[in-house]
């Protein structure tokens with residue numbers, strides 16, 4: 505089985521609104537998959553369908569090689585998840601909430617609750633009712649609950665919401681450990697690239713409900729992220745010259761007079777010469793390499809695309 509989780513043209517519609525359209529996801533066994541996209545891109549929607557909380561309008565989901573149906577209870581027991589924010593019984597203590605979950609999952613392993621609480625630094629708060637927990641503590645308790653029953657697959661929807669930078673790092677380290685020591689496959693969503701970049705093996709970028717790109721981190725080097733950046737006084741005129749005179753199709757115009765040209769068919773000399781001949785003043789020109797952050801912003805950010 506090549507993929508532990510695979511979706512095929514997954515779509516969701518509410519009323520007349522398409523929340524996600526034709527999303528294809530491919531997650532390999534044992535990897536950490538960063539599911540990236542700005543707020544409202546459709547990450548939660550996809551994760552709700554994967555965890556059987558929402559029924560897809562169309563498309564299919566394969567989990568552990570089996571097609572997911574509304575009756576796939578066994579498959580769900582092999583997964584741990586946090587979707588949106590974790591919900592607990594507020595009047596019960598953190599420990600009691602975890603114990604209840606173990607019973608519900610049919611998972612009996614003395615020590616797993618204590619272990620999970622320890623891993624998430626919650627031992628001191630274990631006997632307090634959850635209503636006294638801060639947002640970050642609830643988030644950590646949610647993660648403890650999701651990992652406690654040794655799932656094969658973890659689905660985490662923005663799990664570091666409400667955590668401070670140190671808390672975020674702690675979660676990243678924990679996820680890395682779960683992946684390398686226990687071989688748990690992890691899908692983690694975020695709208696912040698840097699949160700998943702350092703731990704992900706593969707990144708899937710979703711925007712306006714569509715999967716824009718799935719990239720393995722090891723392949724990023726080979727992607728063509730080099731570009732020439734020019735600074736001009738009149739970017740509109742410059743864009744016209746690039747498109748009409750030089751027949752370039754792959755460049756991006758920024759409001760601050762900068763243009764990034766990804767098309768390598770024209771030399772920098774030819775660029776400056778043609779722009780100058782058409783009365784576009786070029787203040788600066790340079791070859792640059794894009795980071796994954798730039799690439800992410802290019803796919804999901806604002807600006808005029810000529811791609």
Ligand SMILES: Nc1ncnc2c1ncn2[C@@H]1O[C@H](COP(=O)(O)OP(=O)(O)OP(=O)(O)O)[C@@H](O)[C@H]1O
Pocket residue numbers: 518521523541542543544545546547548549550695
């Ligand atoms: N129950 C609903 N009914 C109608 N529209 C919805 C519903 N839930 C979500 N949406 C819309 O679907 C789109 C995708 O939302 P979703 O929550 O999946 O995005 P997201 O990527 O998880 O964003 P965020 O990081 O803000 O949670 C948004 O435009 C949202 O407003």
